[in-house]
Amino acid sequence: DTEQKNRKWSLADFEIGKPLGKGKFGHVYLARERRSGFIVALKIIYKAELEAAKVEKQLRREIEIQSHLRHPHILRLYGYFYDEKRVYLILEYAPQGELYKTLRRTGKFEEATAARYIRQMTLALQYLHSRHVIHRDIKPENILLGLNGEAKIADFGWSVHAPGTRRQTLCGTLDYLPPEMVEGKEHAWWVDLWSLGVLAYEFVVGAPPFEEAAGYRATYRRIAKVDLKIPDTVSPDAADLIRKLLQHDPEKRLPLEKVLRHPWIRLSINISP
Numbered sequence: 001d002t003e004q005k006n007r008k009w010s011l012a013d014f015e016i017g018k019p020l021g022k023g024k025f026g027h028v029y030l031a032r033e034r035r036s037g038f039i040v041a042l043k044i045i046y047k048a049e050l051e052a053a054k055v056e057k058q059l060r061r062e063i064e065i066q067s068h069l070r071h072p073h074i075l076r077l078y079g080y081f082y083d084e085k086r087v088y089l090i091l092e093y094a095p096q097g098e099l100y101k102t103l104r105r106t107g108k109f110e111e112a113t114a115a116r117y118i119r120q121m122t123l124a125l126q127y128l129h130s131r132h133v134i135h136r137d138i139k140p141e142n143i144l145l146g147l148n149g150e151a152k153i154a155d156f157g158w159s160v161h162a163p164g165t166r167r168q169t170l171c172g173t174l175d176y177l178p179p180e181m182v183e184g185k186e187h188a189w190w191v192d193l194w195s196l197g198v199l200a201y202e203f204v205v206g207a208p209p210f211e212e213a214a215g216y217r218a219t220y221r222r223i224a225k226v227d228l229k230i231p232d233t234v235s236p237d238a239a240d241l242i243r244k245l246l247q248h249d250p251e252k253r254l255p256l257e258k259v260l261r262h263p264w265i266r267l268s269i270n271i272s273p
């Protein structure tokens, strides 16, 4: 309620529980708000690390963007607070944890499961784009699983209000970046369409499409050329959707409305929630 919303939180308001994961810049703990008993995930970030990486602005933007978002497939950011050394993010707790751990454990997903997750991510992206927000960092590591195993997009550390041309040095994996970003071109909401295609590929194959052991330059070249090989273990419907999203020309990428109507996605609706 509004009283809860605007109040000043502090660490004393929470009972800290088990560690949930170790993300970038800090740890995440299960926590219970003392007065209400409400369970949350509390991410503890060290200011020194934020300053060293010069990402304070990005974190502020994430908090600003996330605090206005409400969607079943987007992990809530309820609020934040800070003390002398740390910033704390009060996050929705995702009881089934991190999707990428499930993916690494099982190798790849059944196509019905993969299609369900892609449909849920498409719904989240439709909501984000309708609010002129580009996530820009859609990958398994940023997807969590809710109480009923539903996918929830998290970690808006890289999201921007469209159109974004920020040329922040991209750290982490290149695997998910579309050609226009590796080429440093102006990018907009269609970068998320490309990443959705990479996500679908990784879900059904078990590895991203342009991964190169030879290093990032080789990955870079394969992305720029859209050097895409889809194994024939992948169903024709899944391969068709992946090809329609991994188009070099952003205008040619299948719009989200059409993704939801694609046979591979429509099929997944009646199989599971």
Ligand SMILES: Nc1ncnc(NCCc2cnc(NC(=O)Nc3cccc(C(F)(F)F)c3)s2)c1Br
Residues within 6 Å of the ligand: 020, 021, 023, 024, 025, 028, 041, 043, 045, 055, 056, 057, 058, 059, 060, 062, 075, 089, 091, 092, 093, 094, 095, 096, 097, 098, 144, 154, 155, 156, 157, 158
């Ligand atoms: N089971 C679970 N249930 C709920 N949450 C869990 N883990 C936390 C997932 C996150 C959601 N949002 C996040 N946001 C950031 O980390 N932001 C962040 C942090 C530092 C710097 C920066 C930046 F400044 F570099 F952008 C941005 S982490 C788990 Br496991």
